[in-house]
Amino acid sequence: MTAVRLSFIVGFAVGLVPVPAPGLVGPQRWRARSTGGAPQLAVGSILMALADILPDTLLDDSAEIHGDLRTFRRQMHRQPEIGLDLPQTQARVLAALDGLGVQTTLGTGCTSVTAVLRGGAVASGADRPSVLLRADMDALPVQELAGVDYRSQVDGAMHACGHDLHTAMLVGAARLLDARRAELPGDVVLMFQPGEEGWAGARIMLEEGVLTASGRRVDAAYGMHVFASLEPHGTFVTKPGPMLAASGGLFVTMKGRGGHGSAPHGARDPIAALADLVNGMQVAVTRSFDAMDPVVVTVGVIHGGTRRNVIPDEAHLEATVRTFSSAQQARVAEVLTRVAQGVALAHGVDAEVRYDVEYPVTVNHAGETAFAADVIERLFGFEGGRHTVWERPLAGSEDFSFVLQEVPGSFVGLGAAPPGTDLATADDNHSPRAVFDDGVLADGAALYAALAIARLEQLDGADPSS
Numbered sequence: 001m002t003a004v005r006l007s008f009i010v011g012f013a014v015g016l017v018p019v020p021a022p023g024l025v026g027p028q029r030w031r032a033r034s035t036g037g038a039p040q041l042a043v044g045s046i047l048m049a050l051a052d053i054l055p056d057t058l059l060d061d062s063a064e065i066h067g068d069l070r071t072f073r074r075q076m077h078r079q080p081e082i083g084l085d086l087p088q089t090q091a092r093v094l095a096a097l098d099g100l101g102v103q104t105t106l107g108t109g110c111t112s113v114t115a116v117l118r119g120g121a122v123a124s125g126a127d128r129p130s131v132l133l134r135a136d137m138d139a140l141p142v143q144e145l146a147g148v149d150y151r152s153q154v155d156g157a158m159h160a161c162g163h164d165l166h167t168a169m170l171v172g173a174a175r176l177l178d179a180r181r182a183e184l185p186g187d188v189v190l191m192f193q194p195g196e197e198g199w200a201g202a203r204i205m206l207e208e209g210v211l212t213a214s215g216r217r218v219d220a221a222y223g224m225h226v227f228a229s230l231e232p233h234g235t236f237v238t239k240p241g242p243m244l245a246a247s248g249g250l251f252v253t254m255k256g257r258g259g260h261g262s263a264p265h266g267a268r269d270p271i272a273a274l275a276d277l278v279n280g281m282q283v284a285v286t287r288s289f290d291a292m293d294p295v296v297v298t299v300g301v302i303h304g305g306t307r308r309n310v311i312p313d314e315a316h317l318e319a320t321v322r323t324f325s326s327a328q329q330a331r332v333a334e335v336l337t338r339v340a341q342g343v344a345l346a347h348g349v350d351a352e353v354r355y356d357v358e359y360p361v362t363v364n365h366a367g368e369t370a371f372a373a374d375v376i377e378r379l380f381g382f383e384g385g386r387h388t389v390w391e392r393p394l395a396g397s398e399d400f401s402f403v404l405q406e407v408p409g410s411f412v413g414l415g416a417a418p419p420g421t422d423l424a425t426a427d428d429n430h431s432p433r434a435v436f437d438d439g440v441l442a443d444g445a446a447l448y449a450a451l452a453i454a455r456l457e458q459l460d461g462a463d464p465s466s
Helices: 058-064 066-078 087-097 163-178 201-207 270-288 326-347 366-380 400-406 438-461
Strands: 007-010 048-051 102-106 113-118 130-136 187-193 220-227 236-238 241-244 246-255 295-304 314-323 350-357 362-364 387-389 409-415
Touching: 058 066, 058 163, 058 438, 066 087, 066 163, 066 438, 087 102, 087 113, 087 163, 113 163, 130 163, 130 201, 130 400, 130 438, 163 187, 163 220, 163 438, 187 201, 201 400, 220 366, 220 400, 220 438, 236 366, 246 270, 246 326, 270 295, 270 314, 270 326, 295 326, 314 326, 326 350, 362 366, 362 400, 362 409, 366 387, 366 409, 366 438, 400 409, 409 438
Parallel strands: 130 187, 130 220, 220 409, 236 387
Antiparallel strands: 007 048, 102 113, 113 187, 236 409, 241 362, 246 314, 246 350, 295 314
8 A cells, every 4th residue: 555644733822713824735734823721723824834744655555454453353243232231342342452552441320341552752731631542332223134144043033233343443543552652752541332223332431430531521522433334445434513413312102092993973082182293293394494404303113003993092102303402402402392282182192291302413513623634634545435525423322422512523434335336325324234345344444543643743743832
């Protein structure tokens, strides 16, 4: 593979203000602008030029360990684990990290692994720069139907969202960074997280101190997610601002009075009320929320009745709710609860309504996302379609959003469909037939490592008074 040598023009300021720098080429340049306060990455500012901050062998080195990463990923794929308790996965990660110069801490509220790699090119002290890299590790309760020779051996469980690739890539990044530990001007926190799929494992790790695992709060955080059908193989995705939706759960039980199906006038039909509610919620969405700040409500569960000629006493539905701003997330629970209670009143039944706030909006910080885009394009080249910027967010949700609420950072996407896949017909994430190609593992590991190396160099060179 061709060696790559990178040069970065970077800067730090408070406030994310675009300021184009004349005479410089590339997708993002930075010019210094001081607005007071602590230093942080800003779009459009230049403070210093850092030449050759990434080793020109990084891609070659990641390619050399690709076989090991593929083996790790396929072993993990064969033995998926669900939720917060992933003992086999935790043991597999610890074995992969064994022999590296990392300090590991195991979670108590979940089977997480936090590994701290301390760079040798900076003096000890409380002000050492620190960057966090995160990978989620849990699988889904899906029966795998993909025709791969490393398919899941666990009945009813599958890595249908590619978290096995995320884990393998972060393990690869640990090896690449460990080989360069002496030159790192700061510390890297490796966050191996269980329970992303609805269990809020990231929040548990935050409560257990992952952000301060290095001895001080991390300065920046980066995560990555593979896609089975959204982008071509090997294409990296960035988007400043909201990238993924907030999620919520709506649970409604209509309680009426059962009776004979031939005489509905003598009963209070909860199923008819639920049917009205399904449609009523869609009307409420279009009439209560700005179309430019959308809300998505999808009913995925309806239970009620035992026979076609029996009106039951009660019926139940569950819906997922997606929003793209904190304002809509706060308001949607009130609107949907009001609609459910109004429908129940109209049908003469009672409604029990519960709304669970799940994950917040995943909001990428503008400066960190511009930085990540620059690293991608300089590492993999400006040509060849290796990087794209999304114009619109995705309605999926992610608990890395909790991390981004606490520290600046960015969440990067990676197309992992097998080469030549027709994306229009490919099975998406969460499908029992989803296929993720492990040919992207080496590049994903290299990007994780590059983000950490480049950001630590920037932080080490920042002038806190600027």
